[in-house]
Amino acid sequence: MADFDDELDASGLNCPLPILRAKKALAALDSGKVLHIIATDPGSVKDFEAFSKQTGNELMESKEEGGKFHFLIKKA
Amino acid sequence: MEQKKLAIIATKGTLDWGYPPFILGSTAAALGYEVEIFFTFYGLQLLKKDLDHLRVTPLGNPGMPMPGGMEKWMPVLVTALPGMEAMMTSMMKKQMAAKGVASLTELRELSQEAEVRFIACNMTVELFDMNPSEFIDGIELAGAARFFEFAGDADICMYM
Numbered sequence: 001m002a003d004f005d006d007e008l009d010a011s012g013l014n015c016p017l018p019i020l021r022a023k024k025a026l027a028a029l030d031s032g033k034v035l036h037i038i039a040t041d042p043g044s045v046k047d048f049e050a051f052s053k054q055t056g057n058e059l060m061e062s063k064e065e066g067g068k069f070h071f072l073i074k075k076a
Numbered sequence: 077m078e079q080k081k082l083a084i085i086a087t088k089g090t091l092d093w094g095y096p097p098f099i100l101g102s103t104a105a106a107l108g109y110e111v112e113i114f115f116t117f118y119g120l121q122l123l124k125k126d127l128d129h130l131r132v133t134p135l136g137n138p139g140m141p142m143p144g145g146m147e148k149w150m151p152v153l154v155t156a157l158p159g160m161e162a163m164m165t166s167m168m169k170k171q172m173a174a175k176g177v178a179s180l181t182e183l184r185e186l187s188q189e190a191e192v193r194f195i196a197c198n199m200t201v202e203l204f205d206m207n208p209s210e211f212i213d214g215i216e217l218a219g220a221a222r223f224f225e226f227a228g229d230a231d232i233c234m235y236m
Binding site: 013014015016024041051054 | 108190
């Protein structure tokens with residue numbers, strides 16, 4: 001997994017909390033910084049794709065590892 | 077790109093139906109939408125400071141799943157027995173906590189933090205003799221025309 005600047009553990013949280021928490025965490029970052037999000041909600045895979053498309057924050061990586069979902073999002 | 081707008085009318089005051097306005101409102105705001113929710117009739121219950129009074133009822137709701145598939149054989153009248161509503165409410169809250177579903181209060185706070193605007197229908201506030209001091213801060217009291225001022229330009233309008 002590539003480098004990141006901040007991390008958000010949204011494990012155990014259900015829709016729409018991972019997205020809402022990620023939005024808040026991104027708001028605290030400068031443009032170009034990368035947020036690593038960890039989630040257990042399977043719905044978060046499509047939700048983060050949709051979030052990225054609609055907000056312009058690039059989804060650099062999306063993968064499942066050890067029963068958890070990992071996302072890297074670059075602040076636009 | 078011009079900011080998209082979402083207008084929601086929230087009309088229900090139960091624990092389960094309190095979720096859709098706050099889930100969709102907060103999510104839309106996170107996606108960059110400008111959001112207004114107009115609370116009217118029973119939806120006004122969702123604006124009270126304390127939301128512990130909200131209940132969910134199995135009565136008249138054949139679609140509500142119950143533990144062990146009880147809903148398949150339980151006579152409708154049983155769901156009207158005293159204590160059923162309190163029991164189902166308590167079970168729903170436990171289930172929500174176990175599944176990592178946010179509390180209504182948390183979703184409401186996140187909505188307000190994301191600048192979702194809440195409007196309470198003035199007419200129904202008076203109709204039910206509700207005191208706006210029972211509501212959380214940041215509520216605008218207004219009428220139907222005020223709603224259309226925003227909804228008329230909205231990209232999406234939902235009635236819940």
